[in-house]
Amino acid sequence: PEPTLVLITGPTAVGKSILGAEVARRLGTGVVSADARQFYRELKIGTAPPDPETLARAPHHFIGHLSIFDYYNVSLFERQALEVLEKLFETSGYGVAAGGSGLYLDTLCRGIGDLPDADPGIRAYVQDVFRSGGLEALRKWVKGIDPVYYDEVDLANPNRLMRGIEVFLSTGIPFSELRNNQPARRNFRIKRIVLNRERSDLFARINQRVDRMLEDGLVEEAVAFFPYRHLNALNTVGYKELFAWLANRSSLREAVEKIKTNSRRYAKRQLTWFKRYPEAGWFHPDDLEGIMSFIRNDRL
RNA sequence: GGGGGAGUUCCAGAGCGGUCAAAUGGGGCAGACUGUAAAUCUGUUGGCUAAGCCUUCGGAGGUUCGAAUCCUUCCUCCCCCA
Numbered sequence: 001p002e003p004t005l006v007l008i009t010g011p012t013a014v015g016k017s018i019l020g021a022e023v024a025r026r027l028g029t030g031v032v033s034a035d036a037r038q039f040y041r042e043l044k045i046g047t048a049p050p051d052p053e054t055l056a057r058a059p060h061h062f063i064g065h066l067s068i069f070d071y072y073n074v075s076l077f078e079r080q081a082l083e084v085l086e087k088l089f090e091t092s093g094y095g096v097a098a099g100g101s102g103l104y105l106d107t108l109c110r111g112i113g114d115l116p117d118a119d120p121g122i123r124a125y126v127q128d129v130f131r132s133g134g135l136e137a138l139r140k141w142v143k144g145i146d147p148v149y150y151d152e153v154d155l156a157n158p159n160r161l162m163r164g165i166e167v168f169l170s171t172g173i174p175f176s177e178l179r180n181n182q183p184a185r186r187n188f189r190i191k192r193i194v195l196n197r198e199r200s201d202l203f204a205r206i207n208q209r210v211d212r213m214l215e216d217g218l219v220e221e222a223v224a225f226f227p228y229r230h231l232n233a234l235n236t237v238g239y240k241e242l243f244a245w246l247a248n249r250s251s252l253r254e255a256v257e258k259i260k261t262n263s264r265r266y267a268k269r270q271l272t273w274f275k276r277y278p279e280a281g282w283f284h285p286d287d288l289e290g291i292m293s294f295i296r297n298d299r300l
Numbered sequence: 301g302g303g304g305g306a307g308u309u310c311c312a313g314a315g316c317g318g319u320c321a322a323a324u325g326g327g328g329c330a331g332a333c334u335g336u337a338a339a340u341c342u343g344u345u346g347g348c349u350a351a352g353c354c355u356u357c358g359g360a361g362g363u364u365c366g367a368a369u370c371c372u373u374c375c376u377c378c379c380c381c382a
Contacts, residue, residue: 012338037338047338073335103337112334123336154332157341167335179334237338261327266338272331 003089003188006295008098009034009105009274010195011267013206015285017050019195020098021057026292027094030059032081034099034108037236039066045213045221046238058096068225068233073117078107089188094295102273111184115167122169126162141165146174191295192280196271206263213238214256222246237262 006027008020024031033039037047041064049063061084066072081097085108088095097108106112129137138161143150149164164175171178196202222242225234229243238259245255274280281294 035338036336074337075335078335101337103334103339107334110334115335118335154341157333159336159340160333163335181334232336232339235336235339240338263338268329269331269333270338273333 001093003093003095004295005085005108005186005188005190006094006096007105007109007190007192008096008195009100009102009193009270010285011202011270011274012100012263013048013209013267014195014197014202015205016098016100016195018054019285019288019291020096021050021054021060022288023291023295024058024094024096027092027096027295029088029092029094029096030061030084032084032088032095032097032108033060033062034077034081034097034101034104035063036099036101036104037233038063038099039072040064040068040233041066042068042225043221043233043236043239045216045218046236048209048213066233068228068231071117071120074104074107075112075115075117077104078112081108085188095188100270102270109183109186109190111186113178113180115178116170118166119170122166123162126165126169130158130162135161138162138165146176148176149174152176192277193291193294194274194277194280194282195285196282197284202267203264206267207260210238210256210260210263218242219252237266 006023008016008023010016020031035047037043038049039062040047043049050060055063062077062081085095085097097105099105126138129141135156135158138158139150139155142153142161142164145168146164153160153164155161167173167175167178197205218238219242222239223246225239226243226246228234229239234240234243241250241255241258241262244250244258245252250258281291283291283294
């Protein structure tokens with residue numbers, strides 16, 4: 001039979017890790033984490049990685065496999081994760097992917113095309129142009145090298161504009177031509193589970209989790225990484241707000257509140273993303289039995 | 301007790317006779333998203349039988365064709381002198 005990839009996703013703090021580990025345990029397989037911040041081994045508190053007990057329930061992959069100094073991207077993740085999944089499929093016929101990074105999960109399901117990795121030098125150069133010339137400069141540039149992309153992009157979004165430019169600069173081919181929108185073929189079935197709970201409950205959990213991180217030493221962790229605050233891995237909720245405080249741009253109190261509201265917003269953005277899968281099964285994290293039967297029901 | 305200042309839409313805070321359902325920011329809500337993604341970006345935010353109408357700018361009166369904006373009075377806060 002075709003192997004099955006069980007995707008377990010949902011907003012931050014909903015309870016993905018524990019449920020994902022338990023589901024993997026029951027299926028006799030392992031967990032591929034799809035959390036773009038738990039990749040970094042140095043970030044031990046602010047990214048809320050699974051605790052030892054959870055990790056012990058099933059083999060986990062892609063948690064702390066990177067350093068904050070490493071370059072990484074979704075495509076790298078796609079290749080590596082697919083490899084791990086193949087092995088999991090061989091032993092149990094199932095694989096579990098748990099995490100809240102929508103783009104990473106999507107890439108596992110449908111691929112992301114084949115483009116050269118970003119060249120750090122080129123990226124820095126394009127960023128310089130943005131810094132000095134602003135959005136206008138980027139727009140003009142994109143319009144000149146790739147009018148098709150210009151008509152498609154969100155012209156207010158610097159990152160999107162810069163990506164198009166960066167790709168053109170490193171390949172000489174317009175981004176709009178290189179981007180292929182056909183989903184990749186996959187040799188496994190996908191069961192998508194979205195975890196959710198009442199919003200008031202979710203938000204309360206988020207707030208509590210932030211308080212717990214603070215007790216666990218989030219501030220100390222942020223202080224330690226302050227010198228590296230410009231690294232992409234540290235442009236992360238929980239750290240960037242504390243960096244603002246450390247740079248004297250806010251009070252500690254304000255920073256903590258900011259962490260909470262930014263986490264809530266992140267959760268909302270995730271929910272918006274997850275709403276696009278009509279085939280997904282939405283469950284409360286406590287409904288383990290419902291989830292297991294959804295996974296085992298071949299007609300769904 | 302005397303003197304001065306303030307009460308604005310969820311919050312902060314502009315407005316100081318019409319162009320005000322009311323700037324701006326925050327928060328909320330909704331959304332976008334194929335290589336930075338816990339990133340980045342957008343929209344919306346009094347109600348309705350919606351190109352129109354209704355109810356809002358501490359309360360009550362008043363002036364005016366017309367008030368959040370002027371007057372009277374009441375209530376509540378803040379500051380200074382005593």
